[in-house]
Amino acid sequence: MRRFSLATLLREALRGHTGWAPQWRDATPKPAYDAIIVGAGGHGLATAYYLAAECGVRNVAVVEKGWLGGGNTARNTTIIRSNYLWEESEAIYEHSLKLWEDLSHALNYNTMYSPRGVMMLAHTVHDEQVLKRHIHANRLAGIDNEWLSPREAQEFCPILNTDPALRYPVLGAALQRRGGVARHDAVAWGYARAASALGVDIIQNCAVTGIRRGADGAVQGVETERGFIAAPQVGVVAAGHTSVLMAMAGVRMPLESFPLQALVSEPVKPVMPCVVMSNTIHAYISQSDKGELVIGAGTDVYTSYSQRGGLHIASDTLEAICELFPTVRRLRMLRSWGGIVDVTPDRSPIIGTTPVPGLFVNCGWGTGGFKATPGSGHVFAHTIAKGTPHPIAAPFALDRFRTGRLIDEAAAAAVAH
């Protein structure tokens, strides 16, 4: 891997940028590996990277049915924050946020992490109580989160409409200043490049069609469109398609898959200095560096693998956006799309071992997985390498649905998280 630096950039600029080589190897599968990761999204690639970089497991394949970072990694609204309610959630999301802060440096790849602040609006007394509860919990855990009055909220985001006559007036907001956004594609590319340089094989266009188990029940490898690939350890990191893959190993999951939509406007000059979220009227908005307003809508009410979503879901969100930010009313929307998110009953992820020896799973990130990409990959890599859960991952075991030790961020975060 050729390291990026000012010197290499200058050199290439003088040579007309003719010397850049592909940043990772598009590998063909070998017959066997020490570990296979199913799914080359952000979480899967991060897992492979940390396996190679920190756990000494370099003979790793990442198997992907489509192309690298082409699923939910390419479809989300890139919001990063760690202001969750429960201690278990605070631990993993804050672990992730700390990794984000140094990620560009660690990967030698600009992930464009921008801590511009995430502001969550309160529109009702209930919202205000819930957000303040989060703020107090977060501050006890050493995570920054602060309460803003409507006026302070408007100072932080000048185009916010704080007119008390609104149908859902802004009563205040919780602000996490270290929250923000990052460039979603760059995260997948950066992890792929760094993992590939450490010897990880990234195998695209290679759908897994089966998970082979031996007579003792343990995993032996995966059947793919390009033949059988053996490995004593397989990690499934397949987001919305996790249920389908785990069924191949005979494991039923506490998951349901829903389409989640997002849309972007035509690009305009900078108007939105931060991320604004409203769970109550379901609107998330930020502005990309290209100038597009990036808007997150809700999930459809029914399970689906269609990667579309109903138009009425997106228009509900646009109504809320137009009310909160009247200045954007005349913008046209350029594109809308859907991703398939795997939702758990308690809206917390599942990370760890499964009833099948050698089979590991990292899923259930639901509507909020992007922010967790580095932390999720990090603790999952350690879990696979050691065969036992990383301390931060341990509370998120699959077994919690049997023991009843749920981590209920569903009630904590209303619709989404």
Next chain:
Amino acid sequence: MLIIRCPYCEANRPEPEFRHAGAAHIVRPLDPSATTDAEWAEFLYHRDNPRGTVAERWRHIHGCGRFFNALRDTVSDRILSTYPAGQGRPE
């Protein structure tokens, strides 16, 4: 947006008239005190979540108010049939 046929009203209606009510044909354990934690987890949380045909409950909340079941393809979102609650899953 889905167009859903309510089997009681015998009318095609737009999706916002209905509320989705999760997977169909899930039977609550008959003897709670004799049910193990694993069986409760199966009943409460574990779902087929199929990529293909799913049987699911809907409620015609802004119509007759009654629950019914639907078979739907989760890739195309096409509803294959709707049928009254209590009736077995059609082939």
